[in-house]
Amino acid sequence: MSVLDGTAVQNDNPALEPRMSKRQRAILILLLSSTFLLAADFSLLTVAIPVIGDGLGFAVGDLQWISTAFAITSAGFTLLFGRIADLYGRRRMFLAGLALLALSSLLGAAANEPLVLIIARVLQGVATAMATPAALALLTTSFPEGPLRAKALGVNGAMISAGFTVGAVAGGLLTDLLSWRWAFLINVPIAVAIIVLTPRLLPESRLAGRAKMDVPGAVTVSTGLIALVYGVSRAGEEGWGDALVLVLLAAAAVLLTVFYRIELRAESPLASVRILNKPSVLWGNFGGLIAITMQTAVIFLATLYLQKVNGLSAMDTGLAFSGLGIAAFVGGVVAPKVVGRFGNRLGLVIGLTLQVIGPIGLALTASADSSILLVLVLLTVASFGHLTAVVSYMITSTSGLPNEEQGLATGLATMTQQVGLAVGIPVMSAIATTRIHAMEATHSATDSVLSGLRLAFTLDAGVVVLGGLLILVFLRSRKA
The missing domain is CATH 1.20.1250.20 (MFS general substrate transporter like domains)
Structure with a gap:
């Protein structure tokens, strides 16, 4: 069985499958x-x-x-x-x-x-x-x-x-x-x-051989990403209208645009245009960013829900989430088989489809007296789907490249992971907090928190659905 740019080829004889030394x-x-x-x-x-x-x-x-x-x-x-x-x-x-x-x-x-x-x-x-x-x-x-x-x-x-x-x-x-x-x-x-x-x-x-370090590209992408992550993180605390937040996000947009322009002309680019324009790299990382950003936010929001609405302690919440880790581990083991059977594109879409069950279910069922077991079941299914999506994006974004470009491809994939982890919580936290503050004058504290969380869960689910649709349309499979 082999996978290349979304096309799955299945060997009928399991004995032909390569084994690890x-x-x-x-x-x-x-x-x-x-x-x-x-x-x-x-x-x-x-x-x-x-x-x-x-x-x-x-x-x-x-x-x-x-x-x-x-x-x-x-x-x-x-x-x-x-x-x-x-x-x-x-x-x-x-x-x-x-x-x-x-x-x-x-x-x-x-x-x-x-x-x-x-x-x-x-x-x-x-x-x-x-x-x-x-x-x-x-x-x-x-x-x-x-x-x-x-x-x-x-x-x-x-x-x-x-x-x-x-x-x-x-x-x-x-x-x-x-x-x-x-x-x-x-x-x-x-x-x-x-x-x-x-x-x-x-x-x-x-x-092999000697290559120059792309210093202008390194400076612009690093400072641009720092400005982006800091700006989004600050927005979670101060709101999106804060002057420094707006300056940071504008600076991030300018710096990352300059970075792209530098890479068009650099003799030894930090991120070659050919790799950035390769659909598997572009859409694989896009899918990974959606999966990681939105799932990180869901876990954070679910933590607030269980503690602020259902009254669980921090320790109880952590222990309750241990089942999610098991589901994620199973998802990581099963994901290569899913990709091998359906290809990179559908593997990524299937993972996102299962992941969205968590935020959609919580948006519809969250209440002060809802079943904690139901919450954990929804999050467990989402966790399984999330790891399926993550593994699919890793495979997709590093496939079809020579060994000398694997460091660059894996650097991009890892950067996607780190940015997703960094921005998901502050973005969705800011959305939920804004709604909570707007409701506090006329509603109880519990109802205000629930309203903010439901809105954030709904938007989270919408982003995942939209991301899955875009990948389905634009990440084309290469024919065998």
């Missing part, structure tokens, strides 16, 4: 461990943020920076470090990122004032931007395009979701039972173990 299995386990660690690091501190704020004396309005500082740097520098890894060594960049993650985690654990902790989170974001695209490029170049790579990407996608889920639950347990500082410290021994094992399993991987 022992070395490939070991490489996969190693890289999946890093994927799990980097994904968990994003969510480990989420449930601990109020406790950290109390312990270090954060002002309430500054608590968002514990997450935003990480999101801005991880999203802003991913494409840059993906290209540097191509030029100077993917294994080297991977190891450097993990080393920085370990050191910054130690700094965060030792923090005794807000500034030190924010610096640690910035460095953790940089570490993630260094290690994540390098790890994904090492994975795709370790497995030939086809069933083996699809399987590896599928399990990789499952580990991303498992890492987010386990990170949230583990962060709550560590904070309640020990201290929030352990949410930082737990990264250190895992990162060290991966650093020790990597040189034994993975050879260095880089582009």
